Amino acid sequence: DLGTPSPFVDNNINGIVVTGDMIFVSTPRGVQIARISQRLATWTLINTGLPVDAPARSVSLTVFGIATDGHNVLVRASGANPTNPGQNLDTSFRWDLDLSRWLTDQPPLPAQVRRLRDDFGLILASTTGGVFARSPAGPWTQIVGSPATDNSDGIGVEPGADPTGHVFAFVSQKLLEDSSPSGSGFLAHLPPGPIGNNCFNLIS
Numbered sequence: 001d002l003g004t005p006s007p008f009v010d011n012n013i014n015g016i017v018v019t020g021d022m023i024f025v026s027t028p029r030g031v032q033i034a035r036i037s038q039r040l041a042t043w044t045l046i047n048t049g050l051p052v053d054a055p056a057r058s059v060s061l062t063v064f065g066i067a068t069d070g071h072n073v074l075v076r077a078s079g080a081n082p083t084n085p086g087q088n089l090d091t092s093f094r095w096d097l098d099l100s101r102w103l104t105d106q107p108p109l110p111a112q113v114r115r116l117r118d119d120f121g122l123i124l125a126s127t128t129g130g131v132f133a134r135s136p137a138g139p140w141t142q143i144v145g146s147p148a149t150d151n152s153d154g155i156g157v158e159p160g161a162d163p164t165g166h167v168f169a170f171v172s173q174k175l176l177e178d179s180s181p182s183g184s185g186f187l188a189h190l191p192p193g194p195i196g197n198n199c200f201n202l203i204s
Helices: none
Strands: 015-019 022-027 030-035 062-068 073-081 083-098 103-104 112-120 124-129 130-134 141-144 159-162 167-171 172-177 186-188
Touching: 015 062, 015 073, 022 062, 030 062, 062 112, 062 124, 073 112, 073 167, 083 112, 112 159, 130 167
Parallel strands: none
Antiparallel strands: 015 022, 022 030, 062 073, 073 083, 083 103, 112 124, 124 130, 130 141, 159 167, 167 172, 172 186
């Protein structure tokens, strides 16, 4: 509301997810939670386990977004290693409700996470080793033949999925789709037809 002080550590919100009674809001400076049953009266910062600031090295915590499969909540974040401030981290983390902290949860190395997305209960990560999907139980599975981004994410692979779990990726101005089980990798997606059949004009 106009005139009401913001409850967030940063007003540049880059993600909102809901699991059960909890709503998670991510900003570049961290993640906050509130309870729906309490009408979002109190917002609690939950950055424990995430990378930290290292002012001497001009390194700052940055959270890039949030994703959920309806049970697990993950973020991609970068900054200094909280247990070794001289080392930088840039990967994905999962919120552990029992421990009240974030734990590293990433695809197998050497793949480096650069984007996290969720669609229809599936968490997807675009990495330097291709696109990976995370099952609710935890294992990450590489989507065979999927496009990889580069370390700076300049390529910008944007993954997504449909309600059946079929995976797509947008990269280099092209929409690709997983061609499994044919084993041909990711191929250009061809729309089944025009957006609609209500034709008003036709010019040749």
